[in-house]
Each structure stands twice: as C-alpha cells, then as structure tokens.
Amino acid sequence: MSTKRVGQILREAREERRLTVRDVSKDTNIAIKFILALENEDYSQFPAETFAMGFLKTYSDYLKLDTAFIMNMYRGEKMEEAHAPLEELTKPTKPIVNSVKGDRIKVITIMFIIFFILFVIIIFGVFLDDSNNGSIESKTEPVEKKEKPVESEALIPKSISFSELAVPEGKYAPFIVTQEKGVRFSVGNKECRIFIKEVKESADGDVAVMGFNIFPDKYIHTFEVRENATSILSYEEPKLASLPKKVFVKAQVVTFRSAKLLFSLGQEENANTDSNISSGDVPIQLTLKFVKTSFAEFVIDGQKTEQGRIKKGTVKKLEAKDRIEIKVIDGSAVELEQNGQNKGALGRPGQTVKKVYYKVPDLYDSTKYQIKESGG
Numbered sequence: 505m506s507t508k509r510v511g512q513i514l515r516e517a518r519e520e521r522r523l524t525v526r527d528v529s530k531d532t533n534i535a536i537k538f539i540l541a542l543e544n545e546d547y548s549q550f551p552a553e554t555f556a557m558g559f560l561k562t563y564s565d566y567l568k569l570d571t572a573f574i575m576n577m578y579r580g581e582k583m584e585e586a587h588a589p590l591e592e593l594t595k596p597t598k599p600i601v602n603s604v605k606g607d608r609i610k611v612i613t614i615m616f617i618i619f620f621i622l623f624v625i626i627i628f629g630v631f632l633d634d635s636n637n638g639s640i641e642s643k644t645e646p647v648e649k650k651e652k653p654v655e656s657e658a659l660i661p662k663s664i665s666f667s668e669l670a671v672p673e674g675k676y677a678p679f680i681v682t683q684e685k686g687v688r689f690s691v692g693n694k695e696c697r698i699f700i701k702e703v704k705e706s707a708d709g710d711v712a713v714m715g716f717n718i719f720p721d722k723y724i725h726t727f728e729v730r731e732n733a734t735s736i737l738s739y740e741e742p743k744l745a746s747l748p749k750k751v752f753v754k755a756q757v758v759t760f761r762s763a764k765l766l767f768s769l770g771q772e773e774n775a776n777t778d779s780n781i782s783s784g785d786v787p788i789q790l791t792l793k794f795v796k797t798s799f800a801e802f803v804i805d806g807q808k809t810e811q812g813r814i815k816k817g818t819v820k821k822l823e824a825k826d827r828i829e830i831k832v833i834d835g836s837a838v839e840l841e842q843n844g845q846n847k848g849a850l851g852r853p854g855q856t857v858k859k860v861y862y863k864v865p866d867l868y869d870s871t872k873y874q875i876k877e878s879g880g
Contacts, residue, residue: 510577511545517567532566659724664699676766692748695719712763729755759823788828788861791841792820798837803829827862
C-alpha cells in the first residue's frame with residue numbers, strides 16, 4: 505500500500521517532467537502560492553474547500569495523473585484529519601457534566617442579579633415620576649397663564665420703499681404711487697405713509713386700494729381712489745384720531761400698477777387743483793388699441809412686462825416713470841394714444857415697428873420734462 509500523500513505525488517510528478525512551479529502557473533493560470541499550497545498540503549491558503557478541490561483537479565489533469573484517484577486520496581486525507589484522537593473520545597464524561605452544571609448555575613445566578621437590578625430601577629423610576637408629577641402639579645395649579653395681548657402687525661410689505669413729499673396746506677402736491685414705491689409725509693408732528701395694496705378693475709375704470717399708516721401705530725387704514733375722485737383721511741375716524749389735520753387725496757390717473765395722486769392738507773375748498781401741479785412728475789401714459797391680432801412686446805422702465813400674441817379688440821394701458829419701449833410685428837394692428845393725444849396707427853401694414861417713449865428735461869424750465877419719441 506502506497507504511503508505517499510497527495511502533495512508528494514504532485515511534486516514528484518512535476519519534477520519528473522522537469523517543470524518549475526512558474527511553468528505550471530503559466531500553463532494552468534493557477535497562482536504560484538496555490539501550487540505550492542497543494543504540494544505542501546497547506547489547504548488553509550484557499551478561501552474555501554471548493555477552490556482547493558478545483559485547483560487540485562486542474563493540477564492533476566495538467567500532470568496527466570489519475571485525477572479520480574488523486575481526488576479520492578484528498579478526501580480520505582481530509583477525513584483522517586477530521587477524526588478525533590481515540591483518547592479524546594474515551595475521556596470520562598463526568599467532569600464535562602459537572603462543568604456544564606457549574607456553568608448553568610453561574611448563568612442562573614447572573615440572570616437573577618440582572619432581573620433584581622432591573623426590578624429595583626423600575627420601582628425607583630415609578631416612585632420618582634409620581635413624586636415629580638405631584639410637585640409640579642402643586643406648583644403650577646395656582647399659577648394662571650397670562651396670554652400676551654395680540655398686537656396687529658403693520659401690513660406694509662417690506663418690498664415697498666417710501667419717498668419723502670412735502671404736502672402743503674391749501675395746495676395740491678402731486679406724486680406717483682406704484683406697487684413698489686409709496687409716499688411718506690408729515691402732518692403736524694405725525695409721520696404718515698400711503699402705499700398701494702392692490703388695483704382692482706371695475707366697469708368705471710381701475711380702482712386703487714390704498715393703505716394709510718400713522719407711524720409708529722400698527723393700524724393700517726384702507727381706502728379706495730378712482731380717477732377724478734377725492735378721498736378724505738380725517739381725525740373724525742376713530743382709528744385716525746391722532747391725525748392733526750385732514751388729508752385730501754385726489755386721483756388723477758389710476759392704472760393697473762400705479763396711481764397719480766394729488767395730496768393736500770387742510771380744507772379742500774382752499775386747495776387749488778390746477779395752478780400748483782408740477783408738470784415734472786407727469787408719467788408716460790400710452791393706450792394701445794389692437795384692431796388686429798399681432799405679436800407685441802412691452803418694456804416699462806427697463807423691465808419686460810409682456811411678450812406674446814395679443815388678440816384683436818384688446819386694449820393695453822401702459823404707464824412708466826421714465827421710459828416705455830414697444831415692439832409690434834404689424835404696425836397697422838395698433839392704434840396709439842399717448843398722454844391723452846391720439847397718434848393714430850403705429851405703423852404701416854406688415855411693418856415691424858419699434859418705438860421708445862422717454863422723458864427729457866425741458867430746456868427752458870428744469871422743473872419740467874418733455875416726453876420724446878424715437879424709433880419707427
């Protein structure tokens with residue numbers, strides 16, 4: 505009976521063929537360390553037994569050995585290694601049983617101690633919680649919660665800026681209020697603010713909903729202005745009682761985004777509406793009537809407000825402080841009115857018209873402006 509083992513058979517077969525480990529690795533694609541592990545029977549180098557058996561079969565086939573015999577030898581050697589020594593199997597079992605019993609007693613003792621500690625913690629926690637609840641309730645029962653008075657916040661949007669205006673008595677001062685810019689003025693020793701809250705459309709024209717605040721009060725008084733109508737802000741109103749004098753607000757023009765207002769203090773009958781209005785604050789106002797459908801684009805004070813196809817019958821009212829730019833693909837599609845003056849058709853049929861309306865200082869009066877037109 506042969507006493508040779510698998511590793512020895514492999515190594516001797518390789519040496520008989522005068523092959524180096526490197527030659528075998530090159531021909532079989534098995535790493536050198538695995539070839540040496542097979543020959544030295546160091547199977548711990550393989551990640552799993554399937555890898556060892558697979559490489560062993562490949563190596564045996566390569567050396568032209570009886571692979572079935574080699575594989576059986578490998579299994580037999582593994583089984584022999586797995587057998588426990590006889591003396592280990594014939595050891596008396598009593599000490600083992602006693603050891604198991606001792607370990608069981610230790611485990612039971614440890615579990616009993618753990619349960620006892622948990623029981624003490626739970627009892628102590630319940631007692632502590634009850635005592636705390638009792639003390640809290642006894643302390644908080646007589647205390648009444650005092651609610652802070654709710655103070656109405658000022659509804660002036662932070663996006664609105666305010667410009668100073670000196671409002672005279674018996675005379676009107678003009679100012680253009682937009683949805684981004686309000687007016688601030690003094691009435692006696694009170695600082696007042698007026699701003700646009702929203703603009704509503706009605707059958708009689710646009711109506712601007714205004715907000716009026718007497719600083720530093722939080723109350724916002726709401727009133728409406730429409731063209732050629734006067735609103736009176738009076739101390740006779742209960743919430744405006746701190747107002748030293750009446751404020752008269754007359755609307756000259758109201759559009760979808762702004763309103764030209766005239767402000768005056770004192771008695772309305774003493775206010776001269778015509779002789780005290782500076783022409784320097786007159787806005788650029790355009791009315792475009794589309795008699796045909798056409799593409800159009802509007803830029804107001806540097807901001808594009810609309811671009812697209814506008815249908816026949818549409819009326820567009822544009823207003824700017826300094827500049828309006830208009831582009832219409834078909835000049836004959838639009839009839840133009842500028843600051844109340846009819847300008848007729850914007851251009852010829854099929855003509856793309858680009859026009860700019862802007863304000864320039866008057867050559868003879870620096871307090872006034874002229875509205876100029878350019879483009880075609």
